[in-house]
Amino acid sequence: MTSIDDLPIRDDLRGLSPYGAPQKHVKIALNVNENTHPIPEAVARSIVEALAASILTVNRYPDREFTELRDSLARYLGHGLTRDNVWAANGSNEVLQQILQAFGGPGRSVLAFPPTYSMHSILAASTGTRWIAGERDEEFGISPETAVRWITDTAPDIVFFCSPNNPTGTPLSLETIRAAYDATDGVVVVDEAYAEFAPDGEPTALTLLDGRPRLIVSRTMSKAFAFAGARVGYMASDPAVADAMRLVRLPYHLSTLTQAAAIAALAHTREMLAMVDDIKAQRDRLLVELPKLGYIVHESWANFVLFGGVADPNAVFEALLEHDIIVRDLAIPNHLRVTAGTEAETSAFLQALGEITALGDIGSFGPLGRIDS
Incomplete structure (x- = not known):
């Protein structure tokens, strides 16, 4: 089978990877910073x-x-x-x-x-x-x-x-x-x-x-x-x-x-932007609730939150998938990113992450340095 390397492609494009977040069919998609609210x-x-x-x-x-x-x-x-x-x-x-x-x-x-x-x-x-x-x-x-x-x-x-x-x-x-x-x-x-x-x-x-x-x-x-x-x-x-x-x-x-x-x-415009305040409220909620689970959050003026202190981001990512939730693993060490969804979506994410954090060991799940008794 012919591969891209067999084609006379530009040399400066060889070895590059196309853009693409994982496209998985899940109930709650919080990985690409979409506005999860439907249009009125x-x-x-x-x-x-x-x-x-x-x-x-x-x-x-x-x-x-x-x-x-x-x-x-x-x-x-x-x-x-x-x-x-x-x-x-x-x-x-x-x-x-x-x-x-x-x-x-x-x-x-x-x-x-x-x-x-x-x-x-x-x-x-x-x-x-x-x-x-x-x-x-x-x-x-x-x-x-x-x-x-x-x-x-x-x-x-x-x-x-x-x-x-x-x-x-x-x-x-x-x-x-x-x-x-x-x-x-x-x-x-x-x-x-x-x-x-x-x-x-x-x-x-x-x-x-x-x-x-x-x-x-x-x-x-x-x-x-x-x-x-x-x-x-x-x-x-x-x-x-x-x-x-x-x-x-x-x-x-x-x-x-x-x-x-x-x-x-x-x-x-007024109707379309009416959902922005709700999204900002859910983002701010994430900024408050994630530290309560032991994670580190970074200031955000967007519709998402980057949180750190994750011992094994890929393991947490996969564990969330088992809860039918997808977030974004950006290959930033010990970090994941989550989009602020609807109130229900944000609640489901926080509940799932809380369960994962409580059940996982420090080597694979949960915040770095967290010690559960």
């Missing part, structure tokens, strides 16, 4: 009606400039943004890929700070952009001084930040973003996929866009809008950056149906 029925009906209307025109190509969608996204983001500041694609991954296609590529580099979203390095590899792995400060933070030091030492063409960071949930200060921007002549990208889960009133990188034409803020409808299956991501930037995206995007890359569904969802 009234909103779902509105989206279906929009799709029904748009299906009548699918014999024609979609609006190549997705003008109405960009208007809707600009209204949602606020901050004085207009359609000219907005770009969208099939998930924020495609937005990030287009950024790398336009500003990266062979002979260019991108600096990021692992542990961070794994697709960043995968997209760098797929576009032939050299990946530079910077180092974080304690508790997964990135100070302005740390960011500037790495930029000065490595002179990257692109700098990637993730705020809040995935998989740690760590917030990123605006001071760090400002300092990084001032330290480079390249593009600075702030991936704000989980921005809606930050504490109320906290400013985002959107507030820094004015006067910074090389700053890009990427967002997604997958998380807060419960639209993971629809694949809608977008970015805000200087209009010139959107012009650069037009040079690398595929023609008519956003389907008529995708545009219609997203526009309809954005028309119901």
Whole structure:
């Protein structure tokens, strides 16, 4: 049987692994940071009606400039943004890929700070952009001084930040973003996929866009809008950056149906975001309850919690699977990550983990250093 190694694939792609969290059919899936709340029925009906209307025109190509969608996204983001500041694609991954296609590529580099979203390095590899792995400060933070030091030492063409960071949930200060921007002549990208889960009133990188034409803020409808299956991501930037995206995007890359569904969802922003407060409450609950079981938690402004002190993450992962629950083992030593689900899902997870912790021995299950009598 022919394998990929038998094909004349690019040398820099040999030996790489594709992105992919385990896809297992379980009752409670808390492994990929989905919004586990269903879309409200009234909103779902509105989206279906929009799709029904748009299906009548699918014999024609979609609006190549997705003008109405960009208007809707600009209204949602606020901050004085207009359609000219907005770009969208099939998930924020495609937005990030287009950024790398336009500003990266062979002979260019991108600096990021692992542990961070794994697709960043995968997209760098797929576009032939050299990946530079910077180092974080304690508790997964990135100070302005740390960011500037790495930029000065490595002179990257692109700098990637993730705020809040995935998989740690760590917030990123605006001071760090400002300092990084001032330290480079390249593009600075702030991936704000989980921005809606930050504490109320906290400013985002959107507030820094004015006067910074090389700053890009990427967002997604997958998380807060419960639209993971629809694949809608977008970015805000200087209009010139959107012009650069037009040079690398595929023609008519956003389907008529995708545009219609997203526009309809954005028309119901209040209803769609009503579930965010509940998700934040469950995240905060995890931050309180996991330490009671003896685990170490890290500050999170996202819809998930990274917890440490796990003696054998794979064993705990497998034990949770036996309870029909899946979380994420990210190969961070002694850590696992869990998505904040519904109240019922969070309760089931905490109960199962409590049982596993109580029954397991320190060598294979439970928190490091925990001694059960």
